[in-house]
Amino acid sequence: MSSSEPAALWELPEEPPPAAAKAAVPSRARKPSKAPKPGEKAKGAQQPAPERSVARIVVDIPLAHLDRTFDYRVPEKLHETAVPGCRVRVRFAGQLVDGYLVERAETSDYGSKLAFLDRVTSAEPVLTPSLHALCRAVADRYGGTLSDVLRLAIPPRHAKVEGEPPASLAAFPEAPDAEAWARYQRGPAFLEALAEGKPANAVWQALPGEDWPRRLAEAAATAAAAGHGAVLVVPDHRDLTRVHEACVSLVGADGVVALIAGLGPAERYRRWLAVLRGAVRVVVGTRAAMFAPVAEPGLFVVWDDGDDLHLDQHAPYPHVRDVLMDRAHTAKASLLVGGFARTAEAQLLVESGWAAPVLADRTVLRTAAPRVTPVGEDFDVARDEAARVARLPAVAFEAARQAFAAGVPTLIQVPRRGYVPGLACGNCRTPAHCRRCAGPLALPGGSIDGRPKPPACRWCGVPETAFRCAACGSVRLRAVIVGAKRTAEELGRAFPGVPVRTSGATEVLASVPGKPALVVCTPGAEPVAEGGYGAALLLDGWALLGRQDLRAGEETLRRWMAAAALVRPASSGGRVIVGAEAGMAVVQALVRWDPAWHASQELAERQELGFPPAMRMASVEGTPDAVAALLDDLPLPPSGEVLGPVPLGEVDEEGNAERERALVRVSRAEGKALAAAIHAAAARRDARKAPEPIRIQLDPMELI
Incomplete structure (x- = not known):
């Protein structure tokens, strides 16, 4: 065989003659390396770490069948930096992927040879044992994967920030004066438990006109004074600003940090590291802060848990209330669920005995609440021609004029456009439900043999060909109004000379001065008025109540109470006009300012029909x-x-x-x-x- 024609890899070459053997070896061929002697390291080969050389890694791959740890070998050169909780890079299925080192062990149950860690991205132990346990529990609760939860819990790394010197630990603040909590039954007892480091779970119903950011800051400062951490989660950035300012006034700027998803990557990671390293004890933020790794937690707070902003829109879609419940239970800390209204989930916590209600006596409530006047859908329109254009009830028109005469603004809440239309009884307007599963009925569209299709359930899809109202027995159906179309200009014509301000999706106002003005807003975008509003007009109540949703009544009451809580007390002339029938349970709960009663009714109905919670x-x-x-x-x-x-x-x-x-x-x-x-x-x-x-x-x- 010629030397220029080598044999195939799967063939054995013939033994060349002695003369040809020398010619077959190239002049510059390398000599074979010597095999290492026993105990001698092979040149260039990685050696395992001297102890605990097995690393259990969570790889950042969101596939459910890979939702477990994988064993890798820690090389000797990474022995010091590969600490539990650090970020690593490993080769998985032929590709380099990110991961977290959960723990190191001496042995592995894997039968084959382990691959080595590629490198340690950062030696900062960002995945603490408590954070890992929390993320695992959240993933199991929602049927998701650990890697998905870790993306929500740990912000992306910023190398320059990690190299900065750590912030010094803030001094313990003094326990604040919590005299305002004495207006609530069990309020002082709850703060006393925080001061003593005892777990106490509570559902707090705030009084109308309450400075709730200050109350939450007092609870957080009480926990911080006892050497414990506090995490306060609010729906949006407007609430965050108010709570943060209140906490700074009691704890100090060095003792509180605000976490929000809108921060830049460097600043967000800087603040998160300050919490991880124990430099601050009080954390306030939006839903991104529910995983904040505060040291020695003593208090977890969620404000207005019924707001849909508390539900994360990334898999596995955790809710702030549920995550903080798990954290409070695991850490033996306190949980405070606060708001002007109460959800069925919060009511379940009270009725099960897991949490205690914190609310004011009825006498105290009557002195703080505004006067609520319901008007039906077929109300008497004011005689003023401009008010007729805006379809303002006469009583609402007069309430607004009295507020302007007193020199204070008036709030007008107009439901959002674009709600999904549904069906209700044509006689009593009770929402139409399916007889099979109690889901909402709607018109599917289309036709059969030239006739419109009958109503069908939005949940189970079963048609309803013989509807009969469960409340009044009527067989008539009617479409629920979709939304309000009146504009701020139309409302402004009813009050010439009064400035009109709008607050909605494009521009949400945080506050307005305490001067005569007409503030038109959509639900959830109500700005705070200096000194309170003189009146609030809650128009087109059926646009909220008629939504084909399980939480329509609960959500309507929550939005109404959030707006009504910004109005002055009745003793100062504060009035709330709501455009809905007085006999409805939601309206009665607003008139009596009793969201706990409405929540108990909601929970009882859902238990009977088999609905969450x-x-x-x-x-x-x-x-x-x-x-x-x-x-x-x-x-x-x-x-x-x-x-x-x-x-x-x-x-x-x-x-x-x-x-x-x-x-x-x-x-x-x-x-x-x-x-x-x-x-x-x-x-x-x-x-x-x-x-x-x-x-x-x-x-x-x-x-x-």
Whole structure:
């Protein structure tokens, strides 16, 4: 064989003659390296760390069937920097991926040879054992993966910030004067428990006109004075600004930090590291702060837990209230759920005995609340021509004029446009529900043999061909109004010479001066008025109450009370005019200022009908084939029930939809079993590399 024609790799070359053997060896060929002697290190080979050389890594891959730790070998050169909680890079399936080192061990159960860590990205132990346990618990509760929760809990790394010298620990603040909490039953006892470091869970119903940011700051300062940390979570940046300023006045600028998703990467990581290293004890922020790794936590607070901003829109879609509940239970700390209104979930905490109600006596409440006057939908319009254009009730027109005469502004709350239209009884206007699953009815559109299709349930999809109202027995249906179309200009014509200010989606005002003005806003965008509003006009109540949603009544009362709480007390002339029938439970709760009563009614109805929070629900959305495949592969607990699937959006002439949704509900006791079953089904789906995406969400706030 010629030397220029080497043999194939799978063939053995023939033994060359002695003369040809010398010619077959190139003149510059390297000599084979000597095999290392026993105990001698091979040149260039990595050696394992002298002790605890096995690292258990959480890889940043959001696939359910890979939701576990993987063992790697720690090289000797990374022995000092590969500490538990640090960020690492490892080779996984042929690619370099990020991960977190959870722990180091001496041995591994993996039978084959372990791959070595590629490098330590940062030696900062960002994943503490308590944060890892919390993220694991949240992932298990919502049937998600640990890597998804870690993305929400730990901000991206900023190398320059890590190199900065750590901030010094802030001094312990003095315990504040909490005399204002004496107006509430169990208020002083709650602060006393915070001062002594004892766990105490409470649901706080704030009085109208209450300086609630100051009250929350007093609770946080009480916990900080006892050497414990506090995490306060509010819905939006306007609330965050007020609470942060109140905390700074009591704790000091060095003792409190604000965490919000809108911060730049460097500043956000800088503040987060200050919390991780124990430099600050009080953390305030929006939902991004619910995972804040505060040291020695003593208090967790969520304000206005019914606000949908508390629900994270990233998988696995955790809710702030539930996350803080888990943290308080695990850390044996206190939880405070506060707000002007009360959700059914908060009521369940009270009725189960897990939390105690903190509310004021009725005598104290009557001195702080404004006077509430309900008017029906068919109200008497004011005689003023401009008021007729704006369709203002006569009583609302007079209340606004009295407020302007007193030199204070008037708030007008106008429901948002674009609510999904639904159906209600044509006689008593009770929302129409399905007889099978009690879901909301709606018109699906289209026709059958030239006739319109009958109403159908938005949850289970069953048509309702013989509707009869459960409240009055009427067979008539009517469409619920979609939204308000009046503008600030139309309302301004009713009050010539009075400035009109708007607050809504494009521009939300934080505050307005205490001067005569007409402040028109959408629900949730009400600015705070200096000295309080003289009147609040809550128009078009049916636009809120008529929403085809499980939480329509609860959400309406929450938004009404948030606006009414900004009005002066009745003794100072404060009035609230609400455009809804006086006999409705929601209106009665506002008139009597008794959200606890309404929450107990809501919870009782949901327990009877099998709705959250009495039951746990999971929503499955995707293409029809993907939804059907997952439901077929989902072993349900004994109490499990599937509602639907129903189409999402428009359907073609054959009744097919691009996307569908199904609801799965089980008893609350089997909620963990449902989460585990969903996680296992998603893992099998990911292992099969299913091509069609699917969205799975446990405990969704919206079921429509």
